[in-house]
Amino acid sequence: MNAKILIAGGTGNLGGQIIHKLLDEGAEVRAVIRPNTPLEKIGTLKQYDIGVIQTDLTNINELTLACKDVDCVISALQGLEDVIVDVQSALLQAAVNAGVPRFIPSDFSSDFTKQAAGENRNFDLRRKFHEQLEKAPIAATSILNGAFAEILTYGNPLLDLSNNSISYWEDENQRIDFTTMNDVAAFTAAAAMDATTPRFMRIAGFQVSPKELAALAGEMKEQEFKLIRQGSLEDLWAVIQRERAAHPEGENELYPAWQQLQYMRSMFSTTLFPLNNNRYSDIKLTGAKTFINSLLQVNTAN
Template identity: 85%
Template structure:
């Protein structure tokens, strides 16, 4: 029989990609979504041959029923403490109540286990949820993937294809972990179907330093790229503290400017190791040159 996988946060961008990956893996998929989910998102999910369950994500009884006979619960929930800690805790308890053997939390991030508390607000929320997860009588696997490569699509200063420049903090040779959302989704789907996964799986589609990004951009555009040092990591930390103090309203936002700077500090402070890229040999990760080439093609077509 095909494995039964329940996906929470299914209406989100990553959640829908995970569902497509699970379908490719031959899974029997259930998607749980909130009753107030937008109609267009519900319609997008119903195009797949899956069970779509609209339920109150705070209702333990409804979620327990949704988890019945499920082999693995995959969370792709996004939000602040009320979601990552509170709602996800209800989902976890529902999975335990229903006897689900495995749980994949909504981590999909740099290796926050190697970072000090307080360095990244959104990572701290995941760490807080993990305190409950570690005590729960269920096998858990966290997917750690570094930065989503798609952040570069927004013409991030880290790779400015319009101005032929790469900005960085501290060290131009520091290799940064990137993985496309499609690759994260494919790997997560494969892990959900794999009953032997360890507590953590670490993947990086490509690891590239600012110097290497500049070289790739220069080669593809046949133009020189400038490396711009923004300062030290201490300078970045001071900037984060100033921005956070100046914008307290950001505490209620998922991605305020200072939170994005916290992500940047994480990128320049950690590296995923060891990597588990080869665990599922049918997944071919998108490399730096391929990804940046696609960015250039998209930019020129606009």
């Protein structure tokens, strides 16, 4: 019989890609969405051959019914404490109530288990939810993928193709983890169909240092890339503290500028190890050369 998978957060970019990969794997998919979900997002979901359940995501009784006979619950939710802690907690309790054997939380990040509390606001929320997850009578698998490689397309100074420069903090030899969203979705779908996954699965399409990134981009563009050191990690932390104090409204925003800098600090502080890249032989993770080449093609076209 096909595995039955329930996903929350299916209207988001990552969630939508996970649904697509699950269907490719032959799964029977259900998506739970809020009653006030915009019609265009509902329409996008209904393009797939899946069940769409509109429900209050804090109503444990309704969520429990949605979880009936499900083999795995995937959370691809994004938000602040009301979502990452409160809604995920309701979803977790519903999964337990319905006897769902497995739960994949919305982590999809660098390895926050190796970072101190207080260094990254959004990671602290995941850590808080994990306190409940570890106590729940359900098998859980967190997927840690470093940064989504797509951030390099957003004018990130880490890779500036227009100015042929690579900006970094602390150490030009610090390797940074990147995985494309498509690869994360494929790995998540495979993990949801796999009853033997460990508690943490770490993947990285490529691990590259600023120095290596400059050399690779320079070789592919046939132009020299300049390395620009922005300062130490202590300097970056001082900037974060200053920006956070100056913009208290950011506490109610998912990605204020200071939070983005916290992500940058996390990227330059940890490297994923050990990697589970080879767990699924049919998934070929996108490497640095392939990804940068795609960026160069887009950059040239524009």
